[in-house]
Amino acid sequence: MQDWSKDYMFGYQFLNGCNPVMIKKCTEIPDKFPVTHEMVKGFLKRGVTLQEELKAGNIYIVDYEILEAVPTSSDLVFLTAPLCLLYKNRLDQIVPIAIQLSQTPGEKSPIFLPSDNEYDWMLAKMWVKSADFIVHQLVTHLLKTHLISEVFEVAMYRQLSKVHPVYKLLKPHVRFTIAINAAAREKLISENGIIIKISSLSANGMSEVIKKAMETLTYESLCFPETIEDRGMKDVPKYYYRDDGMMIWEAIHSFVSDVVEIYYESDETVKRDVEIQRFVKDVSFGMNNSDMFPESLKTREELVKYLTVVIFNTSAQHAAVNFGQFDWYGWIPNSPTTMRKPPPEQKGTVDMDYIMEGLPDLGRSSMALGTAWALSQFQKNELYLGMYPEMCFTEQPVKEAIKTFRKNLEEVTNTIKSRNKGLAIEYGYLSPDKIPNSVAI
Template sequence: MLTYKVLVSTDRQRTAETKNSIYLTLLDSNNQSSERTLVKKSRFGGMEREISFDVCAKKDLGDIVQVKLEKEKHFVNFQWFCKHIKVKTPSEKFFEFPCHRWLVGKNEVIIIREGSAQLPQDDTELLKKQRQEELESTRKIFRIGDSFLDKFKGFIQSWKDLADFEKILEDFKIKNTLLENVMQDWSKDYMFGYQFLNGCNPVMIRKCMNLPDNFPVRHEMVDGFLRRGATLQEEIKAGNIYIADYEILDGVPASSTRHYLTAPICLLYKNRLDQIVPIAIQLSQNPGEKSPIFLPSDNEYDWMLAKMWVKSSDFNVHQLVTHLLKTHLISEVFEIAMYRQLSAVHPVHKLLKPHVRFTIAINAEAREKLVSDGGVFSKISSIAGAEMEKVIKRAMETLTYESLCFPEAIKARGMEDIPKYFYRDDGMKIWEAINCFVSAVVEIYYDSDETVQKDVEIQEFVKDVSFGMNNSDKFPKSLKTREELAEYLTVVIFTASAQHAAVNFGQFDWYGWIPNSPSTMRKPPPEQKGQVDLKYIMDSLPDRGCSSKALGTVWALSQFQKNELFLGTYPDMCFTEQPVKEAIKTFRKKLDEVTNIIKSRNEELTLDYCYLSPDKIPNSVAV
């Protein structure tokens, strides 16, 4: 009999233990096996999380390519978590088997492949068959319908004064320097404009090349706000005019008779201080006598309310489109396609797994508690139920693969050169770091473009994503080169990590002061100038109950999870090959450099921008 030394590790959490019997069998490339060995339940009791034992075989098994685990219940079924298994052969060879899986069923059997990543075309016939069986089993769990959107189907008094909104912040007892700055300067034009660059929704602003036909701003309206001697058209030509258009909300009914919604257009100007400031706001898509263009020269309350309406519309678009659709739901499509089409031993599966961690779970929670008919979002915002789906479907019509490629998205909006756009500056650094890392991993496993083309699992993965987006003509259905594959994987990782961080974790900073970004409005937008006073504004803003719910919601969404795993941190090491481990080290070093650059810059800023600092970017959409 030959003896093999085995080390089995579980996780350091109480529920990772089991009182059922666990059996282990070693398998070689010809499916020859060792003795079926009992890993005694007592060995996984208490705080012990690793156990070494011997496994016997009647003959030399050579290279161990698989380990079979079996869990047999007794009177009660217990789940059990296996972290990894290590095997030392009689000839002193070592084999690692990353698992990171739960055994949940009453009498469950799983096969774990040796840790080396393998492309499907490089497997033996036996392993190809098992690989296909694994994917067929997984596809029964992760199924795609016609579209991922199919699954999407007391205190009503007004506040007396704007200062009263501070009362609900007292309960949080949180010192937040950025929020304090917002509370102090929220009504100033520079603070309003700054948020289009570095607030929660930094993707709506774009360079204005031509004024829309339905936004008849004339030079004489804005002459006093431009550089002396330059016309509006000259400023447009010089690249100093920007626009934020909420056309996507046009015609969308508000959630109830107590809520109002509109689709404003806001014109912005880069002034001599390189600040972005508003110079004209129209509160609908239909110009005319009942839709005046509001200007900074209007009376204080007219201009204040016009800006509030823009920010309220921005809040709704941010939550449903920028945040929910373009990070949460898109990442879910990537995750489902990964599990359906990429075997656990595939290098891309190993690469992406940390970046889809908990995404399906958090989205299921969001569907039930946030965006359902009776969910929190329908109670605090202007959009509910079927109208949410309508907005998301409109956004899907313009969603393209290129729009998820960060550099191309910035270029498409003409935002390459505008100063103080920290979202762009930091995002580019993160994009480049991820792309370099991913490219290094791709080159380890793919020695040519032809290897990519012959990888049937990757091609099916890409095809599944295209189908899942329900917008297949705007997403690639195949990949032909290593460069294309690296860019594609960069999109997946960037979307789930950096993009989500950029549009999620600043919510309490920017939405914590309700007048700065009202989640809904309770009176219709004014149809004439000169009729708004402070009482009209207070009656328009969210009431006491709605404000409290909104504040609690954005506070919860802005919190990191316990034991959060930040970008580049992979404690559950799925890769065993040294070249990949070296690539991860290089990636972490680059991220540390970016963190230090951002930290140094922020020390010079009144309003620091840290949402894209790598040490504050979780690996995945998990909140």
Template sequence: MPVYNVSLKEFSFDIRVEKDFGDIILVILEKEEHLVNVQWFCGDIKVKTPSGKCFEFPYQRWIEDTDKVFVHEGTARLPQNDTELVRDKRGKALEYRLTKFSRKEEPAGFPMSTDNLPPEVEFDAAKYFEFQINAVKAIGGTVVDKCKVRFQSWKDVTDFEKILDGFDINNTLLGKVMQDWRKDYMFGYQFLNGCNPVMIKKCTEIPDKFPVTHEMVKGFLKKGVTLQEEITAGNIYIVDYEILEGVPTSSDLVFLTAPLCLLYKNRLDQIVPIAIQLSQTPGEKSPIFLPSDNEDDWMLAKMWVKSADFIVHQLVTHLLKTHLISEVFEVAMYRQLSKVHPVYKLLKPHVRFTMAINAKARGNLISEGGVISKISSLNTNGTNKVIKRAMETLTYESLCFPETIKDRRMEDVLLKYYYRDDGMMIWEAIHNFVSAVVEIYYDSDEAVQEDVEIQGFVEDCHSGMNNSQKFPESLKTREELVKYLTVVIFNASAQHAAVNFGQFDWYGWVPNSPSTMRKPPPEQKGTVDMQYIMDSLPDRECSSLVLGTTWALSRFQKNEHYLGMYPVTRFTEQPVKEAIKTFHKKLEEVTDTIKKRNEGLTFDYGYLSPDKIPNSVAI
């Protein structure tokens, strides 16, 4: 565990040298050797020459040993535009960082991480203590179940309210979820704007493994139309959890299914479920549940779908596609990009604390005996299998927001898909900002091709994906570079915010999205009653841990750096500073647009409001 000195003091030093050395491009720092290796944090260095010129050397890093530290002048430069001497220094610095940020081989099919955490990527003191305090609150008693008897079923659904004692849920989204969670419209709404808004896609044909017929669902469609006509009209949607098929559970006491769910956009423009099958194999022991079935059957079928959604959200949508993928980009950045490279300066705010929070996740969440194994049906073996399967289908294009929307055929403007609408505005804002920065430093496509550091960065990211051949190995044009960097920034900021900060809202009421199920899925209709449902839902201990964990993961840091906020000035050039101002102004406009839209909504959607999007994956 890192040791933090919370009584840090700030000092400024003035060193006067009368001789004029001309243009200064490099400053060398060296810390004296002491018996105790005291670390020093160097902020910025400014040099004013006798002739009146001023040179800035932003550093903002710890000096942790007695090696010489080379600090480049703050003007961002491509390697091909540097002198031979400076290129040599850049190369030697990157050779050192290759060993400092060595790749760690994860299990086959997993994205690679790094072997160690240098001080520059650790939590700062404020973040560390805030994280620890929230962890204590979540697990140690502030938000956990006060019930005397643990590991037992609840007697009634309303008993889940006991673990919410102490929370003010009036007029909150969680409070509204608690009121309407049983209703079909609320179930369907979450596939659009809940924690996992990436699973739903338009159904173009009913799959053979899900033999839903018109006769089954005609009572839930508009009068006079057939199921096939509604498919053709684009009103039928589907979610499929095939990725969970055959995944082993952690014990014989918990269960997992790979359900399919058919959804319908009704005349009120609501998305509602019209058919659910709890396995990938149709047959007598895998009936298709319908809204016309008895209330307990239908309620439990929906719970099974949301339980599967919980697992896929946590392991794939959240952990893999934001946390672990962002770490691949971060490690490659440190290994391949000089600190004076404009892309390094651009990406640095968007990798803040990512390696540190992932180290916590590996140690506390997905490890053997970690939180995931305690609240879900999976142990490490099952978790690894799900992530490996997800990596097999992960592509570069699947991280490009507009392309994922199009791939799932979710462009329908009449659909109340606020995740899509807000995400497109954020994507465009980031893309325009990145484009402006790239155009400042790259005057041609050839400049991208000749940039050995950016090519090394892209190749390192490709190899860091570990067995995935579906990511670029090189970039040839400025347009490709802009898109690539937009993917990195959007994924670390907006996408993570969209799938992380709603967890307490949607998972705080455990029956709405059970993290695990303790009874097998019914193989026949009419065999379920309320007691069976209560025995299926998470027990008291598990429910408390779910609540505490999702509460902690939904907290913002007090001094959070939100999208467009760059408190540490890494760029010294005025054109980039102007681009940042334009970016910030655009984000303010998007924030205002979202706030005005939300004023007319029963369930406001704010996860992609720029003033609630941290710059990086940091929780």
């Protein structure tokens, strides 16, 4: 609450907040966001041009184009599709240097800057965070963890027998997912659900956002190392989501590799496994995007990666984007769930009264707080990554593989705890002892 309005805290959240998957390295300023060197030269602390900073890899961008022209629930709430340019300063902080509140530049869509009056700049950042809240809830959280996990789960039950080793491997990672999604459909994303009540979206708007997101959903976009690489985020400092996520990905990959090698003596064995091939094909069908997902697996290596994708996204990725919700959404001005005043079309027209009238009202705010708190809670009998009390596997080599997996996860936990001791804000959402096995909240 003390630092929420500071630029460094705004930027920090794109790396380590609830939605750490939107930020990308910017190598060229898009035409729709005509930021010039003259506009931002006062914020580029290395004394070089914007073009040189772009070449050096110090400029980042967040683009909420997915929200353009999405219908709102009424004329009393508003939604924008903003763009935000960020800069890695000499303290290795990511700070905003330009914000445009629409996808169409022009006189009625000014580019807001840190040098503008404090209320203009504060409100521009609020608009970005409000857009981020919606994309986080519907795309990063709902679609890319909850709903895709259900596709894997349904295909598993339909195509794999209970004695199949992959069924045994995946079963703990789909525990309660269909049940929690049924509750979400009824209480969160229905026409009378909480998301519509607290946000600016109509039911049609919600469907439209998810539909747009499905068009770009690919198998590669669920592969953690590839997503980091694609966004140009391999080298940005203090990106703890990436650092911890890579350690978890590698631990899961190593464990899955050990298990696959026990049951599949060659690539040919994978090809001949009818149940696995049907499972993979069923998943591609269930994604409604079948050309973007593999329909068969030909090697042990492909099988290992595929199962790593399933386990990582149902456990670690969900934990990363779910359990910080009360931390980051518990202070409403930091991430307004809706805006009740239209975005300013000119600079210098905003004061604190305008901002207060534009923020969510008491009813929406209290409902948003309650929801964020409830979704951030662990269950009393939570089963965390590496915990397999049912012990579906009876073979000793697999039991040994599970022991090694637990040991590796313990090392990751200790590494994260040690790192966090030196941080002003700890990052613990991807600590293995805080990662439930499945999407169950």
